Amino acid sequence: MIKKNNLIGKRVENELNLHKTHPGLRVDKPPFPQNLIIDLCNGCNHECLFCMNRLMTRKVKRMSFNFYKKVLKEAKKLGVKELGLYATGEPFMHTKLEEFVLLAKEMGFSYVYTTTNGALVDEKRLKKVIDCGLDSIKFSVNAGSRKTYKTIHGKDEWEKVCKNINFVSNYRDNQNLDIKLSISSVVTNLTFHEKEDLRKKFENIVDEIFFSECDYQQGQMLANEAIVNTIDHSYQVCNLPFYRAHISSEGFLTMCCVDYQNYLATADLNKTSLLEAWHSDLFVDMRRRHIDNSLEGTLCFNCLNSCNSKIMPLNKSLAHAIDFKEFYNASKEEMQITIQERKNI
Numbered sequence: 001m002i003k004k005n006n007l008i009g010k011r012v013e014n015e016l017n018l019h020k021t022h023p024g025l026r027v028d029k030p031p032f033p034q035n036l037i038i039d040l041c042n043g044c045n046h047e048c049l050f051c052m053n054r055l056m057t058r059k060v061k062r063m064s065f066n067f068y069k070k071v072l073k074e075a076k077k078l079g080v081k082e083l084g085l086y087a088t089g090e091p092f093m094h095t096k097l098e099e100f101v102l103l104a105k106e107m108g109f110s111y112v113y114t115t116t117n118g119a120l121v122d123e124k125r126l127k128k129v130i131d132c133g134l135d136s137i138k139f140s141v142n143a144g145s146r147k148t149y150k151t152i153h154g155k156d157e158w159e160k161v162c163k164n165i166n167f168v169s170n171y172r173d174n175q176n177l178d179i180k181l182s183i184s185s186v187v188t189n190l191t192f193h194e195k196e197d198l199r200k201k202f203e204n205i206v207d208e209i210f211f212s213e214c215d216y217q218q219g220q221m222l223a224n225e226a227i228v229n230t231i232d233h234s235y236q237v238c239n240l241p242f243y244r245a246h247i248s249s250e251g252f253l254t255m256c257c258v259d260y261q262n263y264l265a266t267a268d269l270n271k272t273s274l275l276e277a278w279h280s281d282l283f284v285d286m287r288r289r290h291i292d293n294s295l296e297g298t299l300c301f302n303c304l305n306s307c308n309s310k311i312m313p314l315n316k317s318l319a320h321a322i323d324f325k326e327f328y329n330a331s332k333e334e335m336q337i338t339i340q341e342r343k344n345i
Ligand SMILES: C[S@@+](CC[C@H](N)C(=O)[O-])C[C@H]1O[C@@H](n2cnc3c(N)ncnc32)[C@H](O)[C@@H]1O
Pocket: 044, 050, 051, 052, 053, 086, 087, 088, 089, 090, 091, 115, 116, 117, 138, 139, 140, 142, 184, 185, 186, 212, 213, 214, 215, 216, 217, 221, 224
């Protein structure tokens, strides 16, 4: 196996530094990006402590194949090369994931990747999605033991996930496939002591194990204060609205990959084209506000400042508005109860 080390780390670093390396992209009407993220289904089978998915009030929706096909045709014409099939939910919750991958590869997208908790699938399904041409699969394993995994993910599926990772590794070796296989793990103060266990268990069979800090998910999961020591606030600039496009499971163009309530949805792609939406007045205005650092009243403000000031959705008709202050208080309480409950089981 030829290991493809530190690709995720480099990718994250490149994204964070884009405003320095490519200042020309930080304009209100940038060209359509080469990277597109599509959330095929926003529902999830797991309930990770730190993830807003378990608390979101947005309805679960699976993207239709016809809509996906329409968007891919537009994306291809616009020069998109990389397609990420995941965002706020679990991609394997969509029973057609394999067909979506196959279409993307048949249409010539050069890099089709996904991120999964890996617990819904069996070997047959994994084999199928790999055979359809998936270029990269990342398993999210947010602990290093069965017990802690259950506390974090809320499901006792450590063994199943480990077996699935082993299967992908053996399958690609036996078939001599070029698919990238990696693991990411969100570190909290409940799990940092298990980093080495996770590393030892998988370092010889995956390309990369990427540990990331647990964040507040755009200021939506401030309740994560209970499970992290400090969060690095040095990250003051967001490049996402300039270089990457995101489509929600409902078919909305949104500015961010963790927009659980669609507060940053700018247009309905069932009604408008991808390019029109990318250059819509609302999106252009938000990019100007990013450039001028005047984001008060938006989710972006709470994200960049890790706070819960009063915010409004950009487009009320596309969002599921909630009272974030109320939500924050309730989620803080809920977090304490859930941790205790999960530790006691
Ligand atoms: C929201 S999940 C969706 C895809 C899939 N369900 C999974 O878990 O891989 C995408 C990634 O976000 C990460 N994530 C979720 N909550 C996070 C948080 N509070 N801080 C950092 N990463 C987080 C997950 O661990 C996962 O790798």
